[in-house]
Amino acid sequence: xxxxxxxxxxxxxxxxxxxxxxxxxxxxxxxxxxxxxxxxxxxxxxxxxxxxxxxxxxxxxxxxxxxxxxxxxxxxxxxxxxxxxxxxxxxxxxxxxxxxxxxxxxxxxxxxxxxxxxxxxxxxxxxxxxxxxxxxxxxxxxxxxxxxxxxxxxxxxxxxxxxxxxxxxxxxxxxxxxxxxxxxxxxxxxxxxxxxxxxxxxxxxxxxxxxxxxxxxxxxxxxxxxxxxxxxxxxxxxxxxxxxxxxxxxxxxxxxxxxxxxxxxxxxxxxxxxxxxxxxxxxxxxxxxxxxxxxxxxxxxxxxxxxxxxxxxxxxxxxxxxxxxxxxxxxxxxxxxxxxxxxxxxxxxxxxxxxxxxxxxxxxxxxxxxxxxxxxxxxxxxxxxxxxxxxxxxxxxxxxxxxxxxxxxxxxxxxxxxxxxxxxxxxxxxxxxxxxxxxxxxxxxxxxxxxxxxxxxxxxxxxxxxxxxxxxxxxxxxxxxxxxxxxxxxxxxxxxxxxxxxxxxxxxxxxxxxxxx
Numbered sequence: 001x002x003x004x005x006x007x008x009x010x011x012x013x014x015x016x017x018x019x020x021x022x023x024x025x026x027x028x029x030x031x032x033x034x035x036x037x038x039x040x041x042x043x044x045x046x047x048x049x050x051x052x053x054x055x056x057x058x059x060x061x062x063x064x065x066x067x068x069x070x071x072x073x074x075x076x077x078x079x080x081x082x083x084x085x086x087x088x089x090x091x092x093x094x095x096x097x098x099x100x101x102x103x104x105x106x107x108x109x110x111x112x113x114x115x116x117x118x119x120x121x122x123x124x125x126x127x128x129x130x131x132x133x134x135x136x137x138x139x140x141x142x143x144x145x146x147x148x149x150x151x152x153x154x155x156x157x158x159x160x161x162x163x164x165x166x167x168x169x170x171x172x173x174x175x176x177x178x179x180x181x182x183x184x185x186x187x188x189x190x191x192x193x194x195x196x197x198x199x200x201x202x203x204x205x206x207x208x209x210x211x212x213x214x215x216x217x218x219x220x221x222x223x224x225x226x227x228x229x230x231x232x233x234x235x236x237x238x239x240x241x242x243x244x245x246x247x248x249x250x251x252x253x254x255x256x257x258x259x260x261x262x263x264x265x266x267x268x269x270x271x272x273x274x275x276x277x278x279x280x281x282x283x284x285x286x287x288x289x290x291x292x293x294x295x296x297x298x299x300x301x302x303x304x305x306x307x308x309x310x311x312x313x314x315x316x317x318x319x320x321x322x323x324x325x326x327x328x329x330x331x332x333x334x335x336x337x338x339x340x341x342x343x344x345x346x347x348x349x350x351x352x353x354x355x356x357x358x359x360x361x362x363x364x365x366x367x368x369x370x371x372x373x374x375x376x377x378x379x380x381x382x383x384x385x386x387x388x389x390x391x392x393x394x395x396x397x398x399x400x401x402x403x404x405x406x407x408x409x410x411x412x413x414x415x416x417x418x419x420x421x422x423x424x425x426x427x428x429x430x431x432x433x434x435x436x437x438x439x440x441x442x443x444x445x446x447x448x449x450x451x452x453x454x455x456x457x458x459x460x461x462x463x464x465x466x467x468x469x470x471x472x473x474x475x476x477x478x479x480x481x482x483x484x485x486x487x488x489x490x491x492x493x494x495x496x497x498x499x500x501x502x503x504x505x506x507x508x509x510x511x512x513x514x515x516x517x
Contacts, residue, residue: 001037004058008040011050016041018086024434025084029359030071030368031429036063039084045165045173045209048085052207053171055083061508062169064207066108066140068431069132069359071368072479074144074202078512085207087139093117094210100186101215102162107139107208112353114138118215125213126154134353135435139208144477145200147411149352152243152251153315155412156476158199160213162188166198166206169504174206185212197499202479204513205503219249219315221322224345225329226311229337232387235308235408236380236416238336242312243376243410245332247325250345251410253310258405258421264362310337310408311345356435357444364444366426368457369407370464371419372473379416382471383408386420389467393460400453401425402460420464424457426450478514485515 008017018025018039025039026032037060042048055062061082065075077084087108094104096118103125105114111133118124130136130146142164146157154160163177163185176195179185188195198206229235235253242251254262312329316322330339361367374382383406390397390404397404402424409417425447433441465483468475475482488496500507500516507517 004054004060005038007054008038008051011054012040012042012047016043016089022084023430025065025086026077026082027429027431028068028070028073028075029429029431030073031431032076033073034077034080034082036077036082036084037080039065039086041086041089043089045090045167048090048207048209049167049171049173052085052167052169056169056171056506056508059506059508061511062207063510064139064143064203066137066143067110067132067135068140069130069136069356070140070144070477070479072202072477072481074477074479074510074513075140076480078480087137087207087209090139090209091137096121096123096215097184098123098215100184102184102186102212103215104163104185104210104212105138107211108137110135110137111141115352122218123215124218125160126150126216127157127160129353130157131352131354131358132356135356138211138213142199142211143201143203143208144479146476147409147417148250148252150249152248152410152412153246154249158196159412161195161199161211162186162214163212164195164198164208165210166208168206169506169509173209177212179212200476200478202477202513203510204516205499205509207509217317220317221315221319222249222349223314223322223326224312224342224349225314225326225333226309226340226342226344227333227337228340229308229310232308232383233380234336235310236383238310238333239408239410240376240379240416241332242310242329243413243416245328246413247314247329247332248312248410249315250313251310253308253408255406255408256307257403258407259309261362261403261405261421261423308337309340309344311342311348313345313349355440356432357440359435360428360432360444361423364428364446365423366429366447366457367421367423368461369419369421370461370468371407371417371475372468372471373411373475374416374418374471374473376410376414376416378472379408379418382416382473383418385467385471386418386464389463390420390460393456393463396456397460400450400456402453402457422457422461424453426453480512480515483515 022035026035040051052062063077064085066087068075090106090108092106096103111129127150130148141157142161163179166174178187178190242248314325405421407419427449428446469483478484
């Protein structure tokens with residue numbers, strides 16, 4: 001170990017070889033397993049390349065870490081003789097090319113920082129970040145795959161990627177797409193899609209150092225819609241039709257339980273900030289002022305009164321296009337529900353990246369989502385089966401104050417996302433203790449450890465994971481929790497194993513991720 005440390009200090013400088021704060025650097029939102037022996041903070045691709053070669057030559061594993069806003073163990077080491085690669089210093093925008101319509105960034109830049117840089121122009125990326133984008137990095141999101149802003153029209157984060165620069169386990173630097181032939185990174189599908197191999201790999205195949213994303217012109221017009229539904233099946237049918245017809249840029253929903261949890265969390269200060277953002281982002285200032293007045297006069301009750309809510313962002317390049325899409329979306333949803341104030345999507349559009357207090361419950365409870373991606377027509381049945389599963393836990397959940405709500409989303413024209421979200425009284429994780437501000441922590445309760453409560457949550461999560469398999473779910477951020485390799489069919493499994501052996505023959509790149517040893 002001393003020899004490894006000295007070599008890394010020679011490459012990176014002593015200040016960027018870290019032997020403190022390792023509990024936090026070995027954790028994600030859900031906590032930690034093993035604590036790494038060391039962490040490093042490279043300042044360039046070249047430094048990272050040299051460091052990775054030295055680390056793997058010494059037979060230590062390497063795990064890349066961005067904002068660590070995931071919760072499936074993809075950034076958590078499975079053994080102590082590991083080195084964490086903290087990518088936070090790789091946070092520069094390399095090029096904004098408005099002639100060829102792409103942007104190249106270092107992998108450690110956050111989606112919020114990229115969004116703010118592009119907001120000064122009339123362009124943006126098609127997918128433009130997850131809710132956690134204030135901390136989540138571009139490299140992390142394309143490694144894990146992410147959804148939300150722009151996902152209903154532009155699919156997951158990986159679909160906006162043209163090229164990546166990757167450091168392999170032996171320190172080799174590899175470029176993909178047209179950049180792999182020494183060309184500009186303007187074209188992904190030059191020959192076999194080598195870019196795609198490294199997207200959604202949760203760091204099992206290589207460490208992304210640069211990412212090139214497509215650019216589009218920022219839509220000239222935007223409008224917002226929200227609807228209330230009194231039954232699960234009704235919101236499901238509306239979401240399916242919205243997705244099929246392609247009228248929304250972003251479409252998501254909440255069941256009454258999750259809606260109530262999120263409302264309880266909201267503070268007056270955040271409400272004021274959101275209202276300011278809502279006004280700033282609105283084309284129709286008068287309508288936005290009316291919405292703000294509704295919030296101010298009725299408080300959060302105007303949302304709390306409703307059952308299942310769905311929120312839609314519609315984008316277009318002309319007033320006529322927007323009006324046509326809004327009319328169609330409204331027609332679809334009014335067949336199943338009723339229209340309500342559109343303040344939720346309007347506020348989120350103006351202030352799209354939530355603060356990290358969302359990583360705990362409203363009073364400081366533990367928070368942990370799981371999700372399944374289903375074929376569009378299968379989503380409602382999957383949701384129903386998940387509810388039936390949790391009914392079998394209802395007595396235990398009630399005794400231990402475990403609450404489950406649901407987040408829904410439409411991804412492209414094909415996919416229905418069901419995300420059960422667990423809340424339960426339990427101590428904060430090292431991640432939350434470190435990331436949340438002292439002011440935020442002072443307002444939250446830190447619940448005592450309860451081994452039986454944890455056991456029940458873990459039992460329910462494992463049962464849910466098995467049900468996902470039975471129902472034919474796919475997943476984002478596979479990490480070390482979802483059953484990917486275990487269920488991959490013969491030829492596909494063999495190909496994946498061969499790829500892993502080719503780029504990581506000693507199996508030292510984030511072992512156990514994707515289910516690969």
